[in-house]
Amino acid sequence: MHDSYNRTNSPKAQMGEYKGTAWALFKNTVEDATEDVIAFGFFRDAIVKAVVDQVSECLPIDAQESIQILFANRKYSLIKDILTHLATAEDFQKYKAFISDPYTYAKKWILKLLKRELFEEKAGIRSGCLYNQLAHSRVTKIFSHISKCISDATKDCQIRSLSCMSKWIDLFIFHNCKSSDLPLSNDALVHVRDRKISNLDTFVVILNEQLSVMENMVLNIFSNVKSDNVQWKKNPISEIMESLWGCTANCMFCHEPCMNSDKNHLEDKFPHKCIAQKV
Ligand SMILES: [Zn+2]
Numbered sequence: 287m288h289d290s291y292n293r294t295n296s297p298k299a300q301m302g303e304y305k306g307t308a309w310a311l312f313k314n315t316v317e318d319a320t321e322d323v324i325a326f327g328f329f330r331d332a333i334v335k336a337v338v339d340q341v342s343e344c345l346p347i348d349a350q351e352s353i354q355i356l357f358a359n360r361k362y363s364l365i366k367d368i369l370t371h372l373a374t375a376e377d378f379q380k381y382k383a384f385i386s387d388p389y390t391y392a393k394k395w396i397l398k399l400l401k402r403e404l405f406e407e408k409a410g411i412r413s414g415c416l417y418n419q420l421a422h423s424r425v426t427k428i429f430s431h432i433s434k435c436i437s438d439a440t441k442d443c444q445i446r447s448l449s450c451m452s453k454w455i456d457l458f459i460f461h462n463c464k465s466s467d468l469p470l471s472n473d474a475l476v477h478v479r480d481r482k483i484s485n486l487d488t489f490v491v492i493l494n495e496q497l498s499v500m501e502n503m504v505l506n507i508f509s510n511v512k513s514d515n516v517q518w519k520k521n522p523i524s525e526i527m528e529s530l531w532g533c534t535a536n537c538m539f540c541h542e543p544c545m546n547s548d549k550n551h552l553e554d555k556f557p558h559k560c561i562a563q564k565v
């Protein structure tokens with residue numbers, strides 16, 4: 287009897303039992319917290335990828351606009367700039383290149399201009415080159431939209447006493463879809479949706495704390511882009527040329543480029559236009 291009493295009530299036995307409970311408690315807490323951290327990790331990765339994709343999609347358009355705005359009269363302004371340069375360049379090879387193939391010459395001209403405008407740091411401007419500024423403003427706008435969707439989804443869950451992850455994700459996607467800031471594919475957040483998190487509040491707290499870290503992750507990706515490593519999702523040069531140069535025909539008499547910036551002017555019954563020949 288003494289032995290059995292000792293087995294259950296000795297400090298050693300009690301300690302063992304206590305340890306068992308504490309360990310179980312500790313283990314559960316860690317597992318739950320881990321589950322929340324895993325859910326956050328999936329959410330972060332999915333969102334960072336979606337933002338990078340969306341910004342990469344928008345940057346060629348921003349780049350295109352920032353070049354086109356420099357040529358108020360489209361093709362006329364572009365040719366005038368090139369001719370002004372050629373007039374002072376005193377470079378026969380350049381004259382020859384422009385006269386024999388004005389379109390190709392202009393395309394190379396635009397490529398150089400794009401590099402200069404987007405990637406050269408301008409004196410007096412501290413916030414990096416234009417490319418970085420364009421990326422920065424896109425990223426900031428998208429993250430302020432995400433932040434609003436997080437708070438709207440969380441408020442909706444509180445009002446309706448919902449505490450599961452799948453409902454929160456559904457509401458987040460619902461609010462996100464109200465604007466076109468961040469297109470999300472249907473399965474982008476499917477891994478997060480399935481997580482059995484311990485506490486929605488904890489998840490949202492982690493999320494709000496880490497949102498600026500996520501924003502910086504995205505900003506870093508774009509701040510490392512330079513003119514020699516830029517990879518356009520869609521190269522803006524052909525779009526710029528299409529909009530500025532349009533018709534690629536040259537005058538059959540004097541070889542001057544047709545002055546129409548509209549590529550389809552013949553279909554619209556407007557003939558090629560040459561300033562020298564007045565046709
Ligand atoms: Zn002509």
Ligand SMILES: [Zn+2]
Nearest residue numbers: 533544546558
């Ligand atoms: Zn034409």
